[in-house]
Amino acid sequence: MEKKLILRGVIAGAVAGLLAFVFARIFAEPQIASAINYESGRDAAQETLDKAAGLTPQAAGPDIFSRTIQANVGIGVGMVFFGIAMGALFAVAYAVCLGRVGNLRARNLALVVALGGFLGIYFVPFVKYPANPPSIGHPETIKDRGNLYLAMVVCSVVFLVAATWLGKRLQPRFGNWNATLLAGAGYIIAIGIVMALLPALGELSANVQEFGHHATETPLPLTNPKGAIVYPGFPADVLFSFRFYSVATQVLLWATLGLVFGPMAERLLSPAKQASADPAPVQPEPVGAA
Amino acid sequence: MSSLSAPAAATTPVVLPVSKAVLWLVGTALIALAVYYFIGVDQGAYSVFGKDMHIHEFVHDSRHFLGFPCH
Numbered sequence: 001m002e003k004k005l006i007l008r009g010v011i012a013g014a015v016a017g018l019l020a021f022v023f024a025r026i027f028a029e030p031q032i033a034s035a036i037n038y039e040s041g042r043d044a045a046q047e048t049l050d051k052a053a054g055l056t057p058q059a060a061g062p063d064i065f066s067r068t069i070q071a072n073v074g075i076g077v078g079m080v081f082f083g084i085a086m087g088a089l090f091a092v093a094y095a096v097c098l099g100r101v102g103n104l105r106a107r108n109l110a111l112v113v114a115l116g117g118f119l120g121i122y123f124v125p126f127v128k129y130p131a132n133p134p135s136i137g138h139p140e141t142i143k144d145r146g147n148l149y150l151a152m153v154v155c156s157v158v159f160l161v162a163a164t165w166l167g168k169r170l171q172p173r174f175g176n177w178n179a180t181l182l183a184g185a186g187y188i189i190a191i192g193i194v195m196a197l198l199p200a201l202g203e204l205s206a207n208v209q210e211f212g213h214h215a216t217e218t219p220l221p222l223t224n225p226k227g228a229i230v231y232p233g234f235p236a237d238v239l240f241s242f243r244f245y246s247v248a249t250q251v252l253l254w255a256t257l258g259l260v261f262g263p264m265a266e267r268l269l270s271p272a273k274q275a276s277a278d279p280a281p282v283q284p285e286p287v288g289a290a
Numbered sequence: 291m292s293s294l295s296a297p298a299a300a301t302t303p304v305v306l307p308v309s310k311a312v313l314w315l316v317g318t319a320l321i322a323l324a325v326y327y328f329i330g331v332d333q334g335a336y337s338v339f340g341k342d343m344h345i346h347e348f349v350h351d352s353r354h355f356l357g358f359p360c361h
Contacts, residue, residue, distance in 0.1 A: 002311035006318050028355045064347040071351055078329050078352025085325035092319045095306050122357060131357035134350075145359035146335025246355050 001268075006091045008264045009257075013087015014080060016256035020249050021079035028249065029071050031242040032133055036067070038234060039135035045222055045231035053225070083253060090117055090257055094265065101164060102176070106269045107262035114258025120160040122250045125152035128195045131246040136218050136234060141204050148198055155194045163187035330358040 050056075065074060094113050104112065129149050137145065167183030174182060201207070202214035214220070218239065222231035330353055332338060333346035346353070346361070353360045 075351040078349035088322040
């Protein structure tokens with residue numbers, strides 16, 4: 001049974017990843033292109049400033065893959081494999097939850113697990129450390145940013161599992177509705193404390209040293225030694241659109257995962273009932289109904 | 291309403307004996323996490339292939355878009 005569930009999870013994940021890729025290719029790539037154009041323009045402006053100050057500009061590294069490859073093939077491979085990986089994790093979580101988290105139909109359980117994956121793996125970490133387009137993020141802080149992001153992912157997933165367990169424990173005493181609300185409140189409080197304790201990216205020591213105190217690493221306007229702005233800060237609309245589409249892609253991915261996996265799991269878990277229920281309607285027509 | 295007032299037979303009473311399925315479940319989870327790591331993290335904060343940047347550069351756009359910190 002677990003092998004069949006995992007296979008279905010991988011299939012649903014591949015479908016979800018493919019859809020996410022098509023969506024990303026249409027909506028994300030223009031934003032990524034704008035961000036890269038901004039970065040190129042800023043680098044050129046910075047180079048002019050450096051030359052005026054008598055500094056020799058450092059040569060940029062060679063591009064391993066062209067933008068065409070990255071924007072058409074690379075993103076596709078990345079999204080599809082991410083979908084497959086999430087589909088496999090989804091199936092594992094589903095198999096463990098099956099029959100252990102209350103009175104849910106196979107299909108409905110799939111949607112609940114998908115919602116958990118969306119929240120735990122992506123959205124709750126996003127609330128603290130949102131997705132950033134190219135040109136946002138200082139290379140020297142990548143290690144800290146990577147660790148902080150993964151810490152958020154681990155905390156949100158572990159707390160979500162704990163909240164599910166807590167809800168089950170509270171259910172006999174408080175009933176389904178209240179136990180779910182209590183467990184949800186516990187999750188929000190616990191993850192809220194973690195979010196309050198983890199530092200903002202702009203407050204990392206390397207950033208404070210170089211740029212002063214800021215909330216994020218989003219590039220501010222570039223100024224010359226006299227303080228005049230020679231290049232604008234990162235365009236706010238590009239940043240918003242990029243993040244909005246990033247969230248939309250994940251909603252699409254997890255929704256597809258749940259909606260494709262659910263019916264397959266239902267058929268797998270109750271094949272006999274489905275076969276007998278389909279030809280004959282369960283409720284007979286009342287006699288004399290016109 | 292049918293899904294809310296579903297009879298007990300329509301729910302999911304199947305409980306996998308985790309002790310028997312544990313190898314497949316844990317193995318799948320580990321492979322999935324490895325894929326997650328290579329798409330999202332490797333050759334950024336950490337790198338298992340030293341200074342090589344091929345994976346990072348190839349999945350670059352999806353890494354940004356999936357919300358991971360990237361260079």
